[in-house]
Amino acid sequence: MIPLRMLPLALRQVIRRPARAVLTAGGTAAAMFLFAAVVALDAGVRESTRTAGADTELVVYRKDRFCPMTSRIPEWYERSIREVDGVVETLPLAVLVNNCRAGLDVVTYRGVPKERFLEERGDEITLAAGSFDDWLARTDAALVGESLAKRRSLVPGDRFEAAGLVVQVAGIVSGDAPEVRNSVWADLGFVQRSERDEVGLVTQFLVRVDDGTRLEEIAAAIDDRFEAEAEPTTTFTRQAFLGRVAGDLLELVSFARWLGAAALLGVLGLVGNAIALSVRERTAEQAVLQTLGYAPGLVARLLVVEGGILAGVGALAGLGAAVLVGTFGHLALSAEGATIPIRLGPVEAAIGFAGALACGTLAGVVPAVRASRGSLAARLRTA
Amino acid sequence: MTTIPTTTDAASEGPVRGAAHAPVAAASSRDAEGPFIRCRGVTRTYVKGSGRARSTVTPLEALDLDVPRGDFIALMGPSGSGKTTLLNLLAAIDRPTAGSVVVDGTDLASLPGPRLAAWRALHVGYVFQLYNLVPVLTAYENVELPLLLRRLSRRERHARVVHALEVAGIAHRHDHLPRQLSGGQEQRVAIARAIVGEPSIIVADEPTGDLDRDSAEAILALLRRLNEEERRTIVMVTHDPSAAASAKRTLHLDKGRLVHERADGAFGDADRAAEVTA
Numbered sequence: 001m002i003p004l005r006m007l008p009l010a011l012r013q014v015i016r017r018p019a020r021a022v023l024t025a026g027g028t029a030a031a032m033f034l035f036a037a038v039v040a041l042d043a044g045v046r047e048s049t050r051t052a053g054a055d056t057e058l059v060v061y062r063k064d065r066f067c068p069m070t071s072r073i074p075e076w077y078e079r080s081i082r083e084v085d086g087v088v089e090t091l092p093l094a095v096l097v098n099n100c101r102a103g104l105d106v107v108t109y110r111g112v113p114k115e116r117f118l119e120e121r122g123d124e125i126t127l128a129a130g131s132f133d134d135w136l137a138r139t140d141a142a143l144v145g146e147s148l149a150k151r152r153s154l155v156p157g158d159r160f161e162a163a164g165l166v167v168q169v170a171g172i173v174s175g176d177a178p179e180v181r182n183s184v185w186a187d188l189g190f191v192q193r194s195e196r197d198e199v200g201l202v203t204q205f206l207v208r209v210d211d212g213t214r215l216e217e218i219a220a221a222i223d224d225r226f227e228a229e230a231e232p233t234t235t236f237t238r239q240a241f242l243g244r245v246a247g248d249l250l251e252l253v254s255f256a257r258w259l260g261a262a263a264l265l266g267v268l269g270l271v272g273n274a275i276a277l278s279v280r281e282r283t284a285e286q287a288v289l290q291t292l293g294y295a296p297g298l299v300a301r302l303l304v305v306e307g308g309i310l311a312g313v314g315a316l317a318g319l320g321a322a323v324l325v326g327t328f329g330h331l332a333l334s335a336e337g338a339t340i341p342i343r344l345g346p347v348e349a350a351i352g353f354a355g356a357l358a359c360g361t362l363a364g365v366v367p368a369v370r371a372s373r374g375s376l377a378a379r380l381r382t383a
Numbered sequence: 384m385t386t387i388p389t390t391t392d393a394a395s396e397g398p399v400r401g402a403a404h405a406p407v408a409a410a411s412s413r414d415a416e417g418p419f420i421r422c423r424g425v426t427r428t429y430v431k432g433s434g435r436a437r438s439t440v441t442p443l444e445a446l447d448l449d450v451p452r453g454d455f456i457a458l459m460g461p462s463g464s465g466k467t468t469l470l471n472l473l474a475a476i477d478r479p480t481a482g483s484v485v486v487d488g489t490d491l492a493s494l495p496g497p498r499l500a501a502w503r504a505l506h507v508g509y510v511f512q513l514y515n516l517v518p519v520l521t522a523y524e525n526v527e528l529p530l531l532l533r534r535l536s537r538r539e540r541h542a543r544v545v546h547a548l549e550v551a552g553i554a555h556r557h558d559h560l561p562r563q564l565s566g567g568q569e570q571r572v573a574i575a576r577a578i579v580g581e582p583s584i585i586v587a588d589e590p591t592g593d594l595d596r597d598s599a600e601a602i603l604a605l606l607r608r609l610n611e612e613e614r615r616t617i618v619m620v621t622h623d624p625s626a627a628a629s630a631k632r633t634l635h636l637d638k639g640r641l642v643h644e645r646a647d648g649a650f651g652d653a654d655r656a657a658e659v660t661a
Contacts, residue, residue, distance in 0.1 A: 005537075006531050009520075009528075012519060012524065017519060284515060285515075288515040291474070291476060291503070292503070292504065292509070292529045292532075292576070293502075293505070293529060293580075294500065294504075294532065295496070295500040295501070297497070375477070376476050376477070377468075377471045380476065381467075
């Protein structure tokens, strides 16, 4: 775009006008932070609701109940579910949350039969610290997801209280699934008894089937079994369950996408305005450069590069801050016991950077071209 | 058309009226290579306003001028007489509405825009009244600006910038920003910027107009030295007769026409006037 030897010239124009540089890059950084937050949320929802190729899991929930606090299913349903053709495994879960609404720091207890959980789902979790034996040995022991542990600064041996439940941290676990990283895994009976004394009732069943193509058929068969019971069920595929939970969030995300676009437009406006003001302020300077032999196109390109530098620096700052917050903040959006991770990956960051750079560069084009047009002699008269 | 005979002829014959098609060329007859600058029938017309308020202004009209290589000309005249317009035409900043401006064998009117800029970069050094240094660049960086257009190594660029700053007597302030310099020092930096590319012509638009007497004399001495020692061709616009006395010749313009020439020989020794009116 410009010869490399002229890059220091454009850089000096940016650095030695610190007020303009800080205000423009700062505004761009703020806009890009917003953009990054939107992209991260969007990516989290997409990741949570993505249908995996080998998806063979169903979630049995209380019909017409949409929150773990209100979904109550008799634990004995498990025997009946196991009888349905195609069902391979079932796992009862008592879910307890400290906040049923959407939030960034929701603590979700998942009460499970411990031995069966390790036996059937052990491949989905990795022990990062502590011990499974300690977890099995104590009724009030809990495995804490590593994102939640980092958020709350928990280590094995700590006692931890949320939603009126006090547990002893026996281990820190991680896994691919967001709920593994963001939940407290405790004993089923302990969770059932602790707050509501609801022994014999669970929130949901996780059901594995033998054939991923028969998910809908098996889900219908399960619901048919309990249609006439006092506690009828609705069985979802895992992704449909998360999709339903994330439904409200999707609306939010759809709106947030507009915010993301607005953030990019903000970059366009900010950098465009900064360059336009700069051009107006530096009419004489640009005319002098042309007098020295700089072609109008080169003068325009120098201004465009200035805009690109301002936008690039701002984008790096904003996206960098977003990556840091995402990495060290271990944020996750939880709703109705489901967890949606908020993380800005390198691809999203690169897209954001490229978008900001493109907007910043584009924003500089019009004022830059206008600055280089017109009679040089006339502009020198005002110099 | 306003024309002026050669200085030599004019000096012997006194004022001449209506001597058509004999261009000003104080030394052209002595210059075996032909004039370095050759203007023929140069007219510049501007359109001002729009609609019913539209009018045309002609700051230069049918001007002929020859300037030999190594000359030092002062252009004088009242405001609006066309001095700066002529300067801009010689510096390839503007194009004539009619006529031709040939500098060092190149017809400037025939060059397209980008090539005109490239020509300017190689052949012209411009010195402004108000210096027009880039405020965020140091003296060194301002002087370096014209060289960034050329494919030079950093070392060669550095050597040239340092040399230009030394010639202009401002090397000791190389790392100062324009706001940290006095007017005279700024103008020295501007002159260093004008000569760093070793242009064949230096044009200066009232280079001492904003300076105190001592600074003005120092700048004029510098210009004289560039002309005498480095054989730079210099065309300078000035309102100040004492500044004009530094030049080898003084041309007076009025209403877009050359009306008077004074050849000072060795910088103001004598006033051999050749006055011509339209």
